[in-house]
Amino acid sequence: MADIKRARMALVQWILEGPGHALATERGAAFANAGLAGPLASLVDKVAKCSYKITDEDIAGAKAAGRSEDQLFELIVCAATGQAARQYDTALAALDAAADQE
Amino acid sequence: MRLAILDHGHSAGTKVLFALIRIASRQPVLDVIKLAKYRPDFLRLQEITHEAMRGPSTWSIADRELMAAFVAKSNQCEWCTRAHSAVAARASQDRDRIAAVLSDLESAPIEDALRATLRMLGRLTREHSVTPDDMRALLASGVSREQIEDALAVCFAFNITARLANAFGFAMPTAAAFESGAKYLLARGYR
Numbered sequence: 097m098a099d100i101k102r103a104r105m106a107l108v109q110w111i112l113e114g115p116g117h118a119l120a121t122e123r124g125a126a127f128a129n130a131g132l133a134g135p136l137a138s139l140v141d142k143v144a145k146c147s148y149k150i151t152d153e154d155i156a157g158a159k160a161a162g163r164s165e166d167q168l169f170e171l172i173v174c175a176a177t178g179q180a181a182r183q184y185d186t187a188l189a190a191l192d193a194a195a196d197q198e
Numbered sequence: 199m200r201l202a203i204l205d206h207g208h209s210a211g212t213k214v215l216f217a218l219i220r221i222a223s224r225q226p227v228l229d230v231i232k233l234a235k236y237r238p239d240f241l242r243l244q245e246i247t248h249e250a251m252r253g254p255s256t257w258s259i260a261d262r263e264l265m266a267a268f269v270a271k272s273n274q275c276e277w278c279t280r281a282h283s284a285v286a287a288r289a290s291q292d293r294d295r296i297a298a299v300l301s302d303l304e305s306a307p308i309e310d311a312l313r314a315t316l317r318m319l320g321r322l323t324r325e326h327s328v329t330p331d332d333m334r335a336l337l338a339s340g341v342s343r344e345q346i347e348d349a350l351a352v353c354f355a356f357n358i359t360a361r362l363a364n365a366f367g368f369a370m371p372t373a374a375a376f377e378s379g380a381k382y383l384l385a386r387g388y389r
Binding site for chain 1: 200201202203204207236237239240241242243245246249250253254255273274275318322323326327328329330331332333334337343344346347348350351353354355357358360361362364365366367
């Protein structure tokens with residue numbers, strides 16, 4: 097079986113706790129899609145829920161709110177990974193619940 | 199791409215690598231490679247993607263590439279859908295089968311276990327959750343727990359990559375460039 101648990105833990109730990117241009121607290125907020133405000137909150141929410149709707153204006157708005165490109169790179173990576181991780185965890189929990197009832 | 203650093207912010211050594219890729223493939227460097235090579239110390243996605251796509255699994259490589267394309271389509275990411283359709287078509291030697299699944303999963307000529315698994319991945323990607331009943335139905339259709347976990351690993355990797363492709367605005371290359379990329383991914387994997 098493909099074992100992604102260790103690689104997944106390393107991926108998540110690194111983007112949240114490793115060195116970066118964005119504050120760790122802001123990276124954590126992007127990962128959780130919670131606790132941000134303004135254009136950054138809007139961008140992060142789109143990354144999580146409807147990334148196909150993101151436009152040049154979304155990026156420009158987040159830059160105008162004072163974020164550098166490297167900070168936005170990190171925050172978008174955190175937002176994408178956070179939502180994918182929640183989906184993955186939800187699915188594994190559903191699988192466990194289904195197996196328990198067998 | 200929407201962030202100039204992803205087009206032009208690479209180290210001198212990486213820029214030399216890109217020049218070599220352009221010469222060897224006779225194609226422009228794909229945006230996904232530019233992303234993977236920009237600060238790989240921060241975005242460590244290649245290892246997890248390689249394990250999900252090429253690690254041990256009872257799903258074939260063609261099946262897993264099809265799952266990647268299906269997850270991408272469910273994220274409305276045309277770039278990743280086309281990229282992994284090309285890999286799946288090359289791996290399966292059956293372009294029509296891949297096109298049929300992406301056009302209409304329910305009528306596509308594929309095995310019931312794969313169809314049920316793709317159905318679950320589609321729901322998880324579009325609705326962000328699945329229920330124990332969904333999983334019970336999947337298990338009852340003959341898909342093993344290990345197969346479900348392997349499919350979820352593929353889904354995890356491409357639920358990240360498709361979002362990044364959409365957010366960063368990957369430029370759509372020619373079909374020939376996707377074919378060149380598919381050939382590379384089948385020969386070398388994702389590392």
